[in-house]
Amino acid sequence: MKSKFFLASLLLAFGLTATQAKDYKYITVKGDPMQTRIYTLDNGLKVYLSVNKEKPRVQTYIAVRTGSRNDPAETTGLAHYLEHLMFKGTRRFGTSDYQAEQPYLNDIEQRYEVYRKLTDPQARKQAYHEIDSVSGLAARYNIPNEYDKLMSGIGSEGTNAYTSNDVTCYVENIPANEVDNWAKVQADRFQNMVIRGFHTELEAVYEEYNIGLAQDSRKMYQALLAKLFPTHPYGTQSTIGLGDHLKNPSITNIKNYFRRYYVPNNVAICMAGDLNPDEVIATIDRYFGSWKKSETLSRPEYAPLAPITAPQDTSVVGQEAESVYMAWRFPAGRELTSDTLDIIGSLLNNDRAGLMDLDLSQKMKVQGAFAWAEEMCDYSIFLVGGMPKQGQTLEEVRTLLLDEIGKLKRGEFSDELLPSVVNNYKRDFYKGLDSNQKRARQFVNAFINGEDWEQHTGKLDRISRMTKAEIMAFANKYLNDNFVCVYKRQGNDTTLKKVEKPAITPIPTNNDKHSAFLQEVLGSKPAPIQPQFLDFSKDLTKGTTKRGLPVVYKQNTTDDLFTLQFRYPLGTETNPLVGYAASYLEYLGTDRFSNEQIKQKFYRLACDYSFNQYADQFIVSLSGLNENLPEALRLLEHLMQEAKADGQAYAQYVDLVLKGRADNKANQRSNFLALMDYGLDGAYNATRNIPSGQKLREGSPEELTALMKNLRNHSQTVLYYGPSTLKDLSALITKEHPTPKTLLKADVGTRPYVVQPTPRNEVWIAPYDAKNIYMVQLHNENQEYTPERRAIIDLFNEYFGGGMNAIVFQELREARGLAYSASARYSRPGRKQDKEFFYTNIITQNDKMMDCVKEFNKLLNNTPEREAGFNLAKQGLLKNLASARTTKFDILNAYMNARRLGIDYDPYKKEFERLPSLTLKDLMDFARQNIQGKTYKYLILGDEKNLDMKALEKIGPVRRLTTEEIFGY
Incomplete structure (x- = not known):
């Protein structure tokens, strides 16, 4: 028998570790085109791995089988808020001294338990002031956004997370050589999460809530779920939560929730990309294997819902265009009924030849129509909806939609439609395998819904065997008067509440500090990935x-x-x-x-x-x-x-166009984009350069x-x-495609859109009634662009205004809780003749507007000089460029984009070569030359009566634009 010493020596001789020698069992499914391996560690942690070596990157999702379905009824929105807090660090990172910080964090937790039960406004104000004060003491040790520094440092892209009814999922796209560092950080994060920076992040979540108030589709969807699931959390509580609950949170409840659900036997790690499964599973086991499983894992369970036996209607109101939803309730997403629902959705609406496409959209009987199935863990829903054309009622749209369901039930569709749906489904599935993100998302959905992987991979075969008779029988059995209906009508929503901003003392960003853990990760030296850039003389x-x-x-x-x-x-x-x-x-x-x-x-x-x-x-x-x-x-x-x-079709088409324009004017985001175009290019811009309604009518x-x-x-x-x-x-x-010998010069008479200069400070306001504003500060002095400037521009954006680790996000959101969305960008043009320009962008509560202006201007005129942040930004950019690959049709796009810039080479190559020589001084010189002490045009979309107009008038002349002006109609 060989000794343990001999075994260890043998392993080291072959470059292996004892962990890698472990025999990891995994499941595969015959015929799986992704060749998925599914592992289950001893602690119950699921790991899904799929190899795709097209690019040296790996898409990662860490999925927790819990969402708003499991929120305590008295603190709705908890799962989503915990998602935010998972970015705040652990005992090892996000803090300069956890032992010193911990007593203050405990104190804050207890104070919130008192605060949330107070009802007297003055007592609440005083209690919040005390929380704010203690938070300031705790913040001396906080290192905000250190998680994002870790991810940026290893070259991760797409750092994000999302929460819905059944899932909370954490997303990273990493270079293939950084799996070890990624696993090290994530394992610490999921086992040792610490709640810090609580009150400023709470404001960011509330700003996200405010953004949703202006999106009528969210209200419709929640009203739909409330009718479908009247005694189940899918319908009784939303993922974002109630406003009152967001303002009265419980750190204790969040911790209890974390301990209950964030356990390895309730989590799946889903990865797809350029990976070695044997090495990756050993790495995951090394870092996650000690995570203790829960022996008492459970979730709240609910009595079966009563059947819906007759149509149930409800209505919501809001500024946006009118529409109608109808939905039927079905069993859990893992049930085989989901196969049929997917196919029925495509039979009705596939954007080409579905029943609704041909009968309603193509014949212009409605403004638009759609259908889809949505799978969830406990139930599924099948939803159809539509938008009325001018002069049409929602009830008429509903009747037309139900008529199409009736045709499906009677089999009144071409015999070719079902096989065509199946063929297109297969084509889209195999095309989707190019995407690591789509591969990994399949793993997430299967895990969350409890779907067996063999069943999942067998779906293509099952739908291939479906018959028209089976579809009809299914529709006749399930799609009857057992539906709910939501009418979205235009009007003033009087239920929306105005919320005053809290008094938050800014917390320090402590950018001069870093944890030993950060240093350890960034100091590691994985085998470098060699960059590959395009050579247009060889690659096409x-x-x-x-x-x-x-x-x-x-x-x-x-x-x-x-x-x-x-x-x-x-x-x-x-x-x-x-x-x-x-x-x-x-x-x-x-x-x-x-x-x-x-x-x-x-x-x-x-x-x-x-x-x-x-x-x-x-x-x-x-x-x-x-x-x-x-x-x-x-x-x-x-x-x-x-x-x-066809004259009749033309008249109907013009009606749809004009109705669509009217709908745009009712949409907050569309208004902002129109204002942005107007502010950038002036009256002649892409939004306004359209034929008038009269011209279309007479055309x-x-x-x-x-x-x-x-x-x-x-x-x-x-x-x-x-x-x-x-x-x-x-x-x-x-x-x-025969063409004449001599082709017309198509660009004759072209009048380009031109970004207008900003020679003075001024304020442009366009109206929109909402609880928040969209605001941009725009500067342009017609700076010529040359490809050589690409590296410094991209580095500045990464450092100053890009992601969560950038200065803008840290100062406006992390330190002050002023916004959910805050960014800035120095824009380089996509065409040789265009110029550079710079803009800031923020969405915030109306009464926080001037605070945002004040803080943005501090950053613009006194750009913080932070060596550590600069080094991280440069390191992250270099790693992203080294691991990037341009493939397939994107190669052709890259060539055409280079031509538009007047160059014949891959600009990423020169950027990669230029980056290492750039210094912090170069970046600060760039800021001084391009954004500091400049004049700005302030573009604000909001309701003037809710804004501090006197403060705005001190900035510069105020120009009031109408909705008609910014849209041009």
């Missing part, structure tokens, strides 16, 4: 068709999918009518085929087409199964060349069809990624 092929059309080509050697594009320099700056012509074409047929037949043919071919107009280009795209490319291209060309103008449908027909006469570039050879592709293009 440039050619021409027989008729001289330029072709940018890349062969797909991995599957039978293709993407083909025709790009024309016909953007909205040249002729915005082209985009309207493309939209109108969606409703037309030809002499040979009706519109319905065309949609059905494309769907049967498992091919999609789309038209997109941007400022400087118009793009026709076709994608799908390459074996069907010739037929699909022939059909697309036939539609564009032979579409029959000729034949003019629009002619625009689409004549596209092939304009200069253009062909882009292709797919299995066909360049020779075969060129022959196909020449045959199916």
